[in-house]
Amino acid sequence: MNASDVLVERLLAWGVDTFFGLPGDGINGVMESLRKAQDKIRFIHVRHEESAAFMACAYAKFTGRLGVCLATSGPGGIHLLNGLYDAKMDQQPVLAITGMQFTDVTNTFGQQDVELDKLFMDVCVYNTRVMSASHMEPAADLAVRTAIMKRGVAHLTIPIDIQIQDVKIAERSDRNVAHHTSTNSAISGNLPQANELKLAADLINHGKRIAIMAGQGALHATDELLQLAELMGAPIIKPLLGKGVIPDESPYTTGGIGLLGTKPSQDVIENCDTLIMVGTSYPYMEYLPKPGDAKCIQIDANAQRIGLRYPADVGLVGDSKKTLQMLLPMLKKNSYRKFLERAQEDMKDWIKTLEKEGTNPAKPMKPQVVGWELGKRAKENAIIVSDSGTNTTVWARYMLSKQGQQHSCSGNLATMACGMPYAIAAQVAFPDRQVIGVVGDGGFTMLMGEIITAVTYKLPIKLVIIKNNTLGQIKWEQMVFEGNPEYQCDLLPIDFVALARAVGAEGVRIDDQATAGEMLDKALAMPGPVIIEAVVDPFTAMLPPKITPTQALHFSESLMKGEPNRMKIALTAASDTVRQII
Numbered sequence: 001m002n003a004s005d006v007l008v009e010r011l012l013a014w015g016v017d018t019f020f021g022l023p024g025d026g027i028n029g030v031m032e033s034l035r036k037a038q039d040k041i042r043f044i045h046v047r048h049e050e051s052a053a054f055m056a057c058a059y060a061k062f063t064g065r066l067g068v069c070l071a072t073s074g075p076g077g078i079h080l081l082n083g084l085y086d087a088k089m090d091q092q093p094v095l096a097i098t099g100m101q102f103t104d105v106t107n108t109f110g111q112q113d114v115e116l117d118k119l120f121m122d123v124c125v126y127n128t129r130v131m132s133a134s135h136m137e138p139a140a141d142l143a144v145r146t147a148i149m150k151r152g153v154a155h156l157t158i159p160i161d162i163q164i165q166d167v168k169i170a171e172r173s174d175r176n177v178a179h180h181t182s183t184n185s186a187i188s189g190n191l192p193q194a195n196e197l198k199l200a201a202d203l204i205n206h207g208k209r210i211a212i213m214a215g216q217g218a219l220h221a222t223d224e225l226l227q228l229a230e231l232m233g234a235p236i237i238k239p240l241l242g243k244g245v246i247p248d249e250s251p252y253t254t255g256g257i258g259l260l261g262t263k264p265s266q267d268v269i270e271n272c273d274t275l276i277m278v279g280t281s282y283p284y285m286e287y288l289p290k291p292g293d294a295k296c297i298q299i300d301a302n303a304q305r306i307g308l309r310y311p312a313d314v315g316l317v318g319d320s321k322k323t324l325q326m327l328l329p330m331l332k333k334n335s336y337r338k339f340l341e342r343a344q345e346d347m348k349d350w351i352k353t354l355e356k357e358g359t360n361p362a363k364p365m366k367p368q369v370v371g372w373e374l375g376k377r378a379k380e381n382a383i384i385v386s387d388s389g390t391n392t393t394v395w396a397r398y399m400l401s402k403q404g405q406q407h408s409c410s411g412n413l414a415t416m417a418c419g420m421p422y423a424i425a426a427q428v429a430f431p432d433r434q435v436i437g438v439v440g441d442g443g444f445t446m447l448m449g450e451i452i453t454a455v456t457y458k459l460p461i462k463l464v465i466i467k468n469n470t471l472g473q474i475k476w477e478q479m480v481f482e483g484n485p486e487y488q489c490d491l492l493p494i495d496f497v498a499l500a501r502a503v504g505a506e507g508v509r510i511d512d513q514a515t516a517g518e519m520l521d522k523a524l525a526m527p528g529p530v531i532i533e534a535v536v537d538p539f540t541a542m543l544p545p546k547i548t549p550t551q552a553l554h555f556s557e558s559l560m561k562g563e564p565n566r567m568k569i570a571l572t573a574a575s576d577t578v579r580q581i582i
Contacts, residue, residue, distance in 0.1 A: 003133035004033035010140040013183040020055040024072025025400020026099030029163025048447035060092040072114025073099035073466035093147040125152035133170035141181040159338040192316040200314040201330035207274030209339040211233040216241035217279020224324035235343040243407040248400035261397040263545040264346040279320040364537040371398025382434040383426040387419030387443035390472035393542040395438040417446035424533035428458040455504040468538035497559035500531035
């Protein structure tokens with residue numbers, strides 16, 4: 001048995017059954033051990049290592065288990081980093097395994113001579129270079145345990161010669177007793193202190209206009225959140241990573257918040273006197289109440305996140321579900337219901353606005369149409385992912401979540417190119433569920449080789465490409481945030497239907513609101529991977545739900561400064577605004 005065999009054995013003992021990666025000569029020792037264990041561990045061969053890391057992150061998000069990715073030495077390991085930062089910033093347990101140059105030629109300017117352990121220092125919660133076959137077992141166990149416990153990235157980099165070193169001939173010190181570590185995982189109680197619970201209950205019970213913000217850390221606490229909302233007459237606001245925490249059809253939610261959110265959510269935030277933050281460290285502080293305007297109770301499993309975005313009057317460190325179960329019996333029913341009722345009425349009006357935009361018959365087809373029609377057709381147990389860009393608004397605002405669905409995106413990193421790898425990982429993890437990816441033409445083309453991965457493994461993912469031939473989000477950011485004309489945002493048009501068919505997938509084009517629903521039905525019913533090319537109006541601005549005076553001024557300034565498409569953009573914006581009003 002060599003060091004790589006030990007690694008695979010330990011990962012099997014931890015319950016790992018899936019790897020995402022790309023082989024290479026710098027990791028071939030581990031690859032051989034995986035080949036020998038292929039009846040126990042499936043290896044998903046990707047086209048780019050960045051995708052492998054995205055897939056490991058998404059696998060962790062949707063399964064709650066450890067995600068594992070693998071890359072060779074030098075450039076292979078370097079390519080992992082963006083996806084690993086996605087895992088770090090969204091607090092997902094991922095193990096990265098990389099190769100390194102032979103130990104006796106390290107730091108001698110040889111081929112692929114990159115000390116990946118040093119390169120990965122910032123992204124990891126655990127990071128080590130395996131020094132011998134006898135070092136592998138304790139290092140692997142600690143890497144897995146730390147990634148799970150700290151909800152972050154662990155990294156093992158293994159020199160080529162160490163990968164194939166025989167355990168029997170490897171030197172073992174007296175302090176490295178064989179098999180002194182284990183794969184038994186201890187689960188923390190993760191509960192708040194009783195005195196803090198009382199302080200939180202007293203503060204909530206004195207509130208009148210109470211709002212709840214529930215994020216990724218509360219995805220498993222749906223029932224408790226609904227009980228809290230009913231008891232306190234509190235609308236539930238959902239940051240992007242919390243989109244699936246409760247269905248949008250619930251009378252207790254006002255949907256998303258921020259740039260991609262809803263007007264009712266922003267009104268709730270601006271008028272609440274008490275804010276309960278559950279499992280979220282939502283990063284856009286400008287959309288939260290001004291410090292001092294509202295009392296704040298924050299529940300988070302990570303003490304480091306308490307008071308990070310808004311000054312918490314009481315911080316409850318603990319698992320969201322368990323903490324709410326302890327807190328609920330201590331709360332009195334809030335008799336003031338007008339705050340919730342007003343939010344519910346506003347939400348009804350907002351949904352009508354979304355429907356108007358989503359059924360707009362204008363040509364070219366509006367991007368809102370795609371989200372509205374797709375949302376109606378997504379199954380109750382669908383997994384829906386988004387890339388980063390204007391497509392994120394299509395998913396976040398217009399695809400109303402249903403009970404039983406899972407939703408995610410690159411939350412805090414907000415990186416492009418993650419959408420298709422996320423969809424592939426979700427389908428690998430749940431082969432019997434519908435998986436839909438909403439991506440932009442910019443993000444898709446960054447890693448579009450992964451459609452071949454979907455074809456190779458016969459994964460029936462459905463990828464909806466919002467095709468506007470531009471980096472839409474960046475264009476509007478240049479205009480609305482900076483007051484500048486768009487620059488270097490145009491993309492060369494690609495026939496994505498032809499691309500799909502060229503690699504063995506199906507392709508469907510949608511470009512008309514009148515037939516969009518019918519075409520989506522056809523595409524979603526097709527077996528195997530399908531690319532749905534949704535050709536949309538490039539001049540439709542996906543703007544915030546409430547435009548600030550500064551943003552309006554910048555928008556006008558950008559048009560006056562020489563925006564090349566100023567007439568089309570101005571006319572489209574005016575037309576869309578009129579439609580919202582009527």
